[in-house]
Amino acid sequence: MSAYLKQDEPDNANRLDNMRQGVLGTDASRIEGLLKVTGTAPYAAEYQLDDCLEGVLVTATISKGEVTAIDADSVLSMPGVVTVIDDPALIARPAQGTAGEAPEQPARKIGYFGQPIALVVAETFEQARDAAKHLSVSYREDDDAAFDPEAVEAETKDGATSQGDLAHAMKVAAASVDQTYRTEGHSSAAMEPHAAIAQWDGDTLTVYASLQMLNYNISELADSLGLDEDKVRLVSRYVGGGFGSKLGISEETVAASVAAMKLERPVRVAMLRQQVLQCIMRRSETRQRFRLAAGEDGKLTGFGHEARVSNLPGERFAEPVLQSSHFLYAGENRELSMEVARIHRMTAGSVRAPGEAVGMPALECAMDVLAEKCGVDPVELRLRNIPDRHPANGTPFSSHKLAECLKQGAEAFGWDSGQRSPRHTREGEWWVGTGMASAARVHNVGEAKARVTLKADGTTLVETDMTDIGTGTYTILAQTVGEMLGLPVDKVLVELGDTRHPRGPGSGGSWGAASICSAAYLACLALRETLAKRANASEENLELKDGAVVGGASLVNLLDGKDLAEEGHYEPGDIEDDFTAAGFGAFFARVRVNRFTGETRVEHMTGAFGFGRVLNTKTARSQCLGGMTWSIGAALTEAMLFDPVDGHLANCDLAEYHVPVNRDVPDLDVLFVEERDGAASPIQAKGIGELGMCGGAGAIANAIYNACGARVFEFPMTPDRVLTAMPD
């Protein structure tokens, strides 16, 4: 028996609402926390396999052209070297979003500097690394590589919106803004570098890898190797961050597999930090023009957002910066469009909150300019422009807490809604000011399966190939099952990250929690049906507590010596066409800007977020803290810097690619505006992970202006840019 739900209707009378266990929605600590802090949770590269060889990738030193020869003999006599793999499969990795299709990239063609071209395998890591440096590679280099996204023709991307007459609205508007912003590329730079160990037993390939979406990665890997999926097993129990960079498989996973199959010995390939930055997908830089037309009261009559992003030729992904612009603010005259420039930097793909992470800060800066032009308080300006429905397609919002987030956030932060003018406060060398921004991020869900087993020995087991990328998936699954079955969290064992288990949705796009917990919820409903029958009760009235029916038999007795397992299968249905679903929120920031150096320090930030049912207040808050921290990086320091002559990434380590460190991050306040969204998912939760960075950099930028009077139109707002824009 199993429980299947294709969601076509909002689920507004959810069983979880009747539960009184106090297990879900608490601040329960991570159930795998002890393993992590004691260093005993195995990450991909840490599995100990006998006879394991070490592989190091060799990467291209040209940006466009072809590898004409790889001279394996140049390294084969070096100490410990076993082989050089230059199998075309190694570089024929499927592009993002093309699972199940044949790899497109022709073998040995080079599209970007740093592209993996070969693998050197040796007995030790040091031997492999040394040999990789000495491998002789010949190239034929093309001289038509394009590196500047502004200097090439761009392709128009589908999905543009054109409604009414924006040009006319701009002409007759009482206040208008026409402003272009630029953001530079970001790297996911997850703490755990990409790594894999592959083992081939002559029939089946087992790969320990660091991946976000096993249900999809297994097809990608099987395709790359020409194997049937049932001959591949992926294991990814712990993942040290992904942020989109591990949604798809990368070269280390394919290369380790190719080598293990050829050598019939286990092979480990861990990317070097520099390789992670050079080879793994980037967030595209963006150019975004906003046209905002408003009446004297600040109500928008026109809204325009035109963007240019970039990617390699042939790649389908385009940083979806318009995503929340489609519905965040009203305005009947609308123009939204996007174009993609084809350049030779590494693949552009999903990096934490693709789209809104850079679209929202730019939009919120333009809104700040509008607020000033209209003389309307920035919070009030947003409140006046919240639409009742999706302003273009007219669908209702599944739930919408933007107004509450703006109000409660402003109050918690101590927002001064009085007259705003820059340079109102100076403390010594420092100008001090405040700024705010809305947050928005589309809500996603994905098909998900999870099996829940009540075992005759009294334990309860949850199994799915879902991953926990540091977000808290283990814990919220234990909580969901605990709540439904009347069990404390420590009585529920959760096994994740193994393709032998039922297929989960993977972790990404903030869809993980709502999707997989809905599958576990369905499995528990089915278990409750059976238990109710055995206890001569109805499922609705079945009360379970501490491993027993309240006032009745224990679960173990009801099992009668036999395990009871149910699989929950959740599939998003047509409901996605009926509602616009998104998480909303508000950011408030106080910064100080040095009047001589242009250095910005964030002093305080408050984030207020509405994203449906909160499954765990501690892990949800941590997601918000992480997002707000990334907002600080996006606002002030993070930028991938490419050499304009040969296109190579110049800052490919964490010494040069500047993520915020402790000294950069002040106390951050996080506020939840809880809501139940029965259309968003069966458990009434929406996505949480990415919302915390969708606009935050805009609040910091607006605070910089309020502090020192510098309107900067480029992210990150480094001291040189702030100083240049600072009035005398």
Ligand code: MOS
């Ligand atoms: Mo998401 S782009 O997988 O953080």
